[in-house]
Amino acid sequence: MITSIAHATIYVLNQDEALDFYKNKLGFEVGDDMKMEGGFRWLTVYPKSKSQLQLVLAEPKEGPMFTKDSAEKIRSLIEEGAFGAGVFETENCQKTYEELVAKGVEFIQPPTEQLYGIEAMGIDNSGNWFSLVQR
Amino acid sequence: MTENSRFKRLSSGRDYIADNYLESFSLTDAANNSFMSPFHFSRIFKENYGETPNEFLIRLRIEKAKQMLITENYSVSEICERVGYMSLGSFSSLFLKHVGMPPTSYRRTLWKLSSEPFRYPLQAIPACYAYHFLRKPVN
Numbered sequence: 001m002i003t004s005i006a007h008a009t010i011y012v013l014n015q016d017e018a019l020d021f022y023k024n025k026l027g028f029e030v031g032d033d034m035k036m037e038g039g040f041r042w043l044t045v046y047p048k049s050k051s052q053l054q055l056v057l058a059e060p061k062e063g064p065m066f067t068k069d070s071a072e073k074i075r076s077l078i079e080e081g082a083f084g085a086g087v088f089e090t091e092n093c094q095k096t097y098e099e100l101v102a103k104g105v106e107f108i109q110p111p112t113e114q115l116y117g118i119e120a121m122g123i124d125n126s127g128n129w130f131s132l133v134q135r
Numbered sequence: 136m137t138e139n140s141r142f143k144r145l146s147s148g149r150d151y152i153a154d155n156y157l158e159s160f161s162l163t164d165a166a167n168n169s170f171m172s173p174f175h176f177s178r179i180f181k182e183n184y185g186e187t188p189n190e191f192l193i194r195l196r197i198e199k200a201k202q203m204l205i206t207e208n209y210s211v212s213e214i215c216e217r218v219g220y221m222s223l224g225s226f227s228s229l230f231l232k233h234v235g236m237p238p239t240s241y242r243r244t245l246w247k248l249s250s251e252p253f254r255y256p257l258q259a260i261p262a263c264y265a266y267h268f269l270r271k272p273v274n
Contacts, residue, residue: 007261037251038269042260065267
Protein backbone atom coordinates (compact mmCIF):
# COMPACT_ATOMS: atom_id res chain seq x y z
CA MET A 1 0.00 0.00 0.00
CA ILE A 2 1.35 3.40 -0.95
CA THR A 3 0.98 5.69 2.05
CA SER A 4 2.06 9.14 0.84
CA ILE A 5 3.81 11.16 -1.84
CA ALA A 6 7.31 12.27 -0.92
CA HIS A 7 8.48 14.31 -3.92
CA ALA A 8 6.92 16.02 -6.93
CA THR A 9 8.77 18.02 -9.58
CA ILE A 10 8.25 21.60 -10.69
CA TYR A 11 10.35 22.67 -13.64
CA VAL A 12 11.64 26.19 -13.22
CA LEU A 13 13.68 28.54 -15.38
CA ASN A 14 16.29 29.37 -12.75
CA GLN A 15 16.76 27.54 -9.45
CA ASP A 16 18.12 30.55 -7.55
CA GLU A 17 15.20 32.71 -8.59
CA ALA A 18 12.69 29.93 -7.95
CA LEU A 19 14.16 29.38 -4.50
CA ASP A 20 13.77 33.06 -3.74
CA PHE A 21 10.13 32.91 -4.84
CA TYR A 22 9.12 29.76 -3.00
CA LYS A 23 11.06 30.65 0.15
CA ASN A 24 10.67 34.39 0.46
CA LYS A 25 7.33 34.97 -1.27
CA LEU A 26 5.34 31.80 -0.61
CA GLY A 27 7.07 31.17 2.72
CA PHE A 28 8.20 27.62 2.00
CA GLU A 29 11.17 26.05 3.71
CA VAL A 30 14.20 24.54 2.04
CA GLY A 31 14.31 20.78 2.36
CA ASP A 32 17.53 19.92 0.54
CA ASP A 33 19.95 22.09 -1.35
CA MET A 34 22.64 19.69 -2.39
CA LYS A 35 25.41 19.97 -4.95
CA MET A 36 25.59 16.54 -6.49
CA GLU A 37 28.45 14.92 -8.32
CA GLY A 38 28.08 15.73 -11.99
CA GLY A 39 27.05 19.31 -11.22
CA PHE A 40 23.36 18.64 -10.67
CA ARG A 41 21.69 20.67 -7.92
CA TRP A 42 19.09 18.80 -5.87
CA LEU A 43 16.82 21.51 -4.53
CA THR A 44 13.60 20.85 -2.64
CA VAL A 45 11.14 23.05 -0.77
CA TYR A 46 8.05 22.34 1.29
CA PRO A 47 5.32 24.31 3.02
CA LYS A 48 5.53 24.88 6.76
CA SER A 49 3.08 22.19 7.75
CA LYS A 50 2.74 18.56 8.62
CA SER A 51 3.00 17.80 4.91
CA GLN A 52 5.65 15.28 3.96
CA LEU A 53 5.57 16.32 0.31
CA GLN A 54 8.66 18.09 -0.96
CA LEU A 55 8.67 19.94 -4.26
CA VAL A 56 11.76 19.40 -6.37
CA LEU A 57 12.67 22.64 -8.15
CA ALA A 58 14.48 21.46 -11.25
CA GLU A 59 15.79 23.27 -14.31
CA PRO A 60 15.25 21.61 -17.68
CA LYS A 61 18.78 21.46 -19.01
CA GLU A 62 20.49 19.63 -21.78
CA GLY A 63 21.65 16.34 -20.36
CA PRO A 64 20.82 12.67 -20.18
CA MET A 65 17.06 13.20 -20.16
CA PHE A 66 16.69 16.20 -22.43
CA THR A 67 18.30 17.09 -25.71
CA LYS A 68 19.20 20.77 -26.08
CA ASP A 69 16.12 21.17 -28.24
CA SER A 70 13.83 19.43 -25.73
CA ALA A 71 15.15 21.51 -22.84
CA GLU A 72 14.56 24.72 -24.79
CA LYS A 73 11.05 23.61 -25.69
CA ILE A 74 10.24 22.90 -22.06
CA ARG A 75 11.66 26.24 -20.96
CA SER A 76 9.55 27.93 -23.58
CA LEU A 77 6.42 26.07 -22.42
CA ILE A 78 7.09 27.06 -18.81
CA GLU A 79 7.36 30.70 -19.83
CA GLU A 80 4.11 30.40 -21.78
CA GLY A 81 2.36 29.14 -18.66
CA ALA A 82 1.68 25.68 -20.04
CA PHE A 83 2.51 23.91 -16.77
CA GLY A 84 0.89 23.88 -13.36
CA ALA A 85 2.80 23.66 -10.11
CA GLY A 86 -0.13 22.16 -8.20
CA VAL A 87 -2.59 23.12 -5.51
CA PHE A 88 -1.45 24.81 -2.32
CA GLU A 89 -3.88 24.79 0.58
CA THR A 90 -4.47 27.57 3.06
CA GLU A 91 -6.76 28.11 6.02
CA ASN A 92 -7.79 31.55 4.77
CA CYS A 93 -7.57 32.12 1.03
CA GLN A 94 -8.47 35.81 1.08
CA LYS A 95 -5.93 36.62 3.78
CA THR A 96 -3.14 34.60 2.21
CA TYR A 97 -3.97 36.06 -1.19
CA GLU A 98 -3.64 39.58 0.20
CA GLU A 99 -0.36 38.74 1.92
CA LEU A 100 1.09 37.24 -1.26
CA VAL A 101 -0.10 40.13 -3.43
CA ALA A 102 1.62 42.50 -1.00
CA LYS A 103 4.81 40.52 -1.52
CA GLY A 104 4.50 40.93 -5.27
CA VAL A 105 3.11 37.53 -6.22
CA GLU A 106 1.17 37.69 -9.47
CA PHE A 107 -2.37 36.33 -9.47
CA ILE A 108 -4.57 35.69 -12.47
CA GLN A 109 -7.69 35.04 -10.43
CA PRO A 110 -8.62 36.52 -7.05
CA PRO A 111 -10.27 34.35 -4.37
CA THR A 112 -13.42 32.92 -5.91
CA GLU A 113 -16.08 30.53 -4.58
CA GLN A 114 -15.82 27.14 -6.24
CA LEU A 115 -17.61 23.85 -5.61
CA TYR A 116 -14.61 22.58 -3.65
CA GLY A 117 -13.79 25.75 -1.70
CA ILE A 118 -12.40 29.24 -2.20
CA GLU A 119 -9.67 29.38 -4.80
CA ALA A 120 -7.25 31.96 -6.15
CA MET A 121 -4.84 31.27 -8.98
CA GLY A 122 -1.31 32.58 -9.07
CA ILE A 123 1.83 32.22 -11.14
CA ASP A 124 5.32 31.54 -9.85
CA ASN A 125 8.26 33.54 -11.16
CA SER A 126 8.95 30.95 -13.85
CA GLY A 127 5.43 30.92 -15.24
CA ASN A 128 3.96 27.87 -13.51
CA TRP A 129 0.35 28.25 -12.43
CA PHE A 130 -0.73 27.29 -8.96
CA SER A 131 -4.01 27.23 -7.12
CA LEU A 132 -4.41 28.56 -3.62
CA VAL A 133 -7.34 26.75 -2.07
CA GLN A 134 -9.27 27.06 1.16
CA ARG A 135 -11.43 23.95 1.67
CA MET B 136 -8.20 36.07 18.87
CA THR B 137 -8.78 34.78 15.33
CA GLU B 138 -7.32 31.51 14.14
CA ASN B 139 -5.29 33.36 11.54
CA SER B 140 -3.83 35.74 14.10
CA ARG B 141 -2.84 32.88 16.39
CA PHE B 142 -1.23 31.04 13.47
CA LYS B 143 0.72 34.15 12.54
CA ARG B 144 2.11 34.43 16.06
CA LEU B 145 2.95 30.76 16.08
CA SER B 146 4.63 31.12 12.70
CA SER B 147 6.67 34.01 14.05
CA GLY B 148 8.03 31.76 16.82
CA ARG B 149 8.80 29.05 14.29
CA ASP B 150 10.62 31.55 12.09
CA TYR B 151 12.60 32.63 15.15
CA ILE B 152 13.83 29.05 15.57
CA ALA B 153 14.60 28.74 11.86
CA ASP B 154 16.55 32.02 11.91
CA ASN B 155 18.53 31.24 15.07
CA TYR B 156 18.95 27.48 15.13
CA LEU B 157 22.69 27.69 14.68
CA GLU B 158 23.04 29.74 17.84
CA SER B 159 22.75 28.60 21.40
CA PHE B 160 19.33 29.80 22.48
CA SER B 161 16.37 28.86 24.63
CA LEU B 162 13.08 27.69 23.20
CA THR B 163 11.51 30.05 25.73
CA ASP B 164 12.81 32.84 23.50
CA ALA B 165 10.89 31.36 20.59
CA ALA B 166 7.76 31.08 22.72
CA ASN B 167 8.20 34.70 23.80
CA ASN B 168 8.41 35.63 20.14
CA SER B 169 4.95 34.13 19.72
CA PHE B 170 3.64 35.84 22.87
CA MET B 171 2.81 32.43 24.33
CA SER B 172 3.90 30.48 27.36
CA PRO B 173 6.46 27.78 26.52
CA PHE B 174 3.91 25.05 27.30
CA HIS B 175 1.19 26.60 25.16
CA PHE B 176 3.66 27.31 22.34
CA SER B 177 4.88 23.73 22.36
CA ARG B 178 1.36 22.28 22.34
CA ILE B 179 0.05 24.50 19.54
CA PHE B 180 3.27 24.02 17.58
CA LYS B 181 2.87 20.24 17.68
CA GLU B 182 -0.79 20.51 16.69
CA ASN B 183 0.01 22.62 13.64
CA TYR B 184 3.33 21.29 12.46
CA GLY B 185 3.30 17.70 13.66
CA GLU B 186 6.49 18.08 15.68
CA THR B 187 7.46 19.90 18.85
CA PRO B 188 9.63 23.04 18.72
CA ASN B 189 12.51 21.01 20.10
CA GLU B 190 12.07 18.31 17.47
CA PHE B 191 12.00 21.03 14.81
CA LEU B 192 15.20 22.56 16.21
CA ILE B 193 16.97 19.20 16.27
CA ARG B 194 15.83 18.42 12.72
CA LEU B 195 17.21 21.71 11.40
CA ARG B 196 20.52 21.23 13.20
CA ILE B 197 20.97 17.63 12.10
CA GLU B 198 20.14 18.49 8.48
CA LYS B 199 22.67 21.32 8.56
CA ALA B 200 25.27 19.03 10.13
CA LYS B 201 24.67 16.41 7.43
CA GLN B 202 25.24 19.05 4.78
CA MET B 203 28.41 20.35 6.44
CA LEU B 204 29.81 16.86 6.86
CA ILE B 205 29.64 16.36 3.10
CA THR B 206 30.41 19.80 1.68
CA GLU B 207 32.86 21.15 4.27
CA ASN B 208 36.14 19.94 5.66
CA TYR B 209 35.45 20.84 9.29
CA SER B 210 36.04 18.26 11.98
CA VAL B 211 33.00 16.71 13.64
CA SER B 212 33.73 18.76 16.78
CA GLU B 213 33.73 21.98 14.75
CA ILE B 214 30.48 21.02 13.04
CA CYS B 215 28.95 20.18 16.41
CA GLU B 216 29.70 23.71 17.59
CA ARG B 217 28.67 25.34 14.33
CA VAL B 218 25.20 23.81 14.48
CA GLY B 219 24.67 25.06 18.02
CA TYR B 220 25.65 22.15 20.27
CA MET B 221 28.08 22.49 23.14
CA SER B 222 28.49 18.79 23.84
CA LEU B 223 30.00 16.51 21.22
CA GLY B 224 28.51 13.51 23.02
CA SER B 225 24.96 14.90 22.84
CA PHE B 226 25.40 15.88 19.21
CA SER B 227 26.76 12.48 18.22
CA SER B 228 23.95 10.66 20.04
CA LEU B 229 21.31 12.80 18.37
CA PHE B 230 22.94 12.35 14.98
CA LEU B 231 23.06 8.58 15.43
CA LYS B 232 19.43 8.51 16.51
CA HIS B 233 18.19 10.57 13.57
CA VAL B 234 20.50 9.45 10.76
CA GLY B 235 21.17 5.88 11.81
CA MET B 236 24.94 6.16 11.88
CA PRO B 237 27.54 8.32 13.67
CA PRO B 238 28.68 11.56 11.97
CA THR B 239 32.08 10.15 11.00
CA SER B 240 30.52 7.08 9.39
CA TYR B 241 28.00 9.25 7.53
CA ARG B 242 30.81 11.39 6.12
CA ARG B 243 33.02 8.43 5.27
CA THR B 244 30.19 6.53 3.58
CA LEU B 245 29.00 9.40 1.39
CA TRP B 246 32.47 10.66 0.53
CA LYS B 247 33.42 7.17 -0.54
CA LEU B 248 30.41 6.94 -2.85
CA SER B 249 30.93 10.33 -4.49
CA SER B 250 33.22 10.68 -7.47
CA GLU B 251 33.86 14.36 -6.68
CA PRO B 252 35.16 15.87 -3.43
CA PHE B 253 32.63 17.73 -1.28
CA ARG B 254 29.73 16.74 -3.54
CA TYR B 255 26.87 14.43 -2.69
CA PRO B 256 26.83 11.04 -4.39
CA LEU B 257 23.89 10.15 -6.60
CA GLN B 258 22.84 7.59 -4.02
CA ALA B 259 21.83 10.46 -1.72
CA ILE B 260 18.75 11.29 -3.80
CA PRO B 261 15.89 9.09 -5.04
CA ALA B 262 17.10 6.87 -7.87
CA CYS B 263 14.36 7.96 -10.26
CA TYR B 264 15.72 11.51 -10.07
CA ALA B 265 19.34 10.45 -10.30
CA TYR B 266 18.47 8.49 -13.40
CA HIS B 267 16.27 11.24 -14.80
CA PHE B 268 18.86 13.98 -14.55
CA LEU B 269 22.13 12.12 -14.69
CA ARG B 270 21.17 8.75 -16.20
CA LYS B 271 23.63 6.80 -14.17
CA PRO B 272 22.59 3.47 -12.70
CA VAL B 273 22.80 3.64 -8.95
CA ASN B 274 23.55 0.71 -6.68
